[in-house]
Amino acid sequence: MGQFIQFTLTRAFMALFTLLTVSLIVFTLMEMVPGNCAERYLAFKNTQGQQITVDDIEAEERRLGLDRPFLIRWASWVGNVFFKGEFGDSCILRLNINQLLSDKYWISLGICLAALILAYLIAIPVGIYSASTPSPVTNNLLRFLSYLGLALPNFLLALIIMLISTVLFGDSLTGLFSKEYRDAAWSLAKFQDFLSRAWLPIFVLGWSATAFAMQTVRALMLDEIGKLYVTAAAARGIYGRRLLWRYPARHAMGPVINSLGFDLNRIFNELPVVALILTLTEAGALLIEALARSNDQQLAGAIIFLLTASIVIVNFVTDVLLALMDPRIRKGLIG
């Protein structure tokens, strides 16, 4: 038990370190954009017909605390994020970022996690099956599919699905809700509608991850199937699915669980572009909005930080789960 606590604490410390590093990167990026909040705010006032002087800008900088040194501003930003969960205001929209993001962030995260789950629901059985069949046709097909996961980026897949469905059914299948439910309050009917439309973005988002995960599961299973304990189990008369799931699959699952965080990374990667194509207004399209249209660095920084934090948390949870499942990791023997 002591070892487990030590393990968890080390991992927690590492996660915290990662978050801090990422926050420094994100904050530096926000700072590197020409012009600061005070200038933007006063430039806006200028367009409203007010006369602006350099003194005004400096006064505004003092009011917003922008005259302090870089590291102190970073510390206060990080402090607010970590202890209060507060990202401050967006300069351009002059709205509180938490209010702006809350719902959208949770829906995006939900969709991405659903995509992750769907990816593994498909990848694990298919990967295990393909590792256990000697048929070269299945194996080559699977190899080709996993390469397509790289060659056919999610947004192109989305476009092709849209093209086919428009030509065949006359509906481009975009958006998360149909028209009548878009602004309605949440209800069972709205949820059903959501589910009936959300499968496409969920599948599209998970597509690359599925293709890669299939390859990973297959490779891991192939490694494990050749090992002696499997032969020994087979010699004891265990065969078929029972043998596969009980022995090699359990061992192969460790690295698979370990890669969950990186797959979530992959899915987040696709989120903005897929969201743009499938017009998912609730999801990462906001990031594009924040960056491309308005150069809103505060909002963009908050989104990137939130996405990375989700990945770090998933990584931490999978690490702890693995340690719970596998005593070898818990005792620091491997991994």
Place this chain on the structure above:
Amino acid sequence: MRLMFWRKRELDQQKLKEAYFTASQGQLIRARFKGNKTSMVAAWALTIMILTGLFAPFLSPYAPDISGRDKEYENGPPQIPKFWDENGFSWRPFIYATERKRSFETNFRWVITQNRDERRYLQYFVKDWEYSLLDIEWDLPGDTFDVNVQMFTWDRHLFGVDKGGIHIFGTDGTGKDIYSRTLHAIYTSLAVGTLGVLISFVLALIIGGVAGYFGGWIDSVLQMITDAIRTVPPIPLFMALAAFMPDEWSSETRFFFIATILGLIGWPTLARRIRTHLLTERAQEYVLAAQLSGASASHIIRRHLLPSFTSYIIVDLMITFPYVVRSETALSFIGLGLTDPVNSLGSLMQNVSKADVLLNYQWYFIPVIFFIAFVLAFVFVGDGLRDAADPYSKTKK
């Protein structure tokens, strides 16, 4: 008789074995790669595509930018050259003359009609816009970095028609030839990929090399930083960085900026591999043997360590390449990457998600096929090379 046959076979085998044991690493890799049929096919496809990219101006009948637009053929469907129709057979391939009309019957939309009685014959090596196969004109910030080289200037193009235009992949909304744009886009993707991969390679070599060579706490700290950077989803980060670009930047500056960003973010995976490789190789017996025979550190690095992983590095670069191209495409697609005068596969596809395009102008999707083929070829070649470079791949598979 039979005995002789056996003997001969044994001798052959011995020769083969000898050849195998005396072959250099490069020869072994080449031999193994040639044995992989899919990778060989992919390698040929890739070579052809790289050549089309390099000779894009010669192969494309029209300029890929606004100067090459065909005003009379906007949103025109692909024109596929034919050898025969109901009016007879012709050795020289031909297309039909087109006409566009707008009237009350067509609801005042421009509608393009073919005139099947008027043929336009394909001409070869036609004179058109002038281009240079080697055309480097970089207007980088700072005058000293400006480069202006123009060589192999020519004005001939592989094919064209005598009157009107030929657009074998159709045209887009402004009348630009999609075929010409696709070829130029392949070139752009190659250039962005090469530059991005080179930048991340240099970074990875330095950071991974330092971590792997020194080991210890330097390695731990560098690893933690690398891991932290690896957790950030790259495309959102690309987007944040790409938003720095002021609108007034020229397309060349944008190109370099994008390639640099892609390189700056792509290094962690590569650095990690180099580091792991260095760490494992450093502890190998052959390094120890060299040390015991009194070899200097620089000799060990040059003669033993570097050759031990150059093949891995080449493979890694091949594998990284499609990721860079893919990120560039995604960035350009959402309008944050390369923009109009520079054609990239992403900027070509910018408008395809509109309902109008989906319903009426499906040929906008033709570049997608090229993108997929391009990346697939790269991945297959990279994979084949990895298998070939791995001396244990045969026993594993």
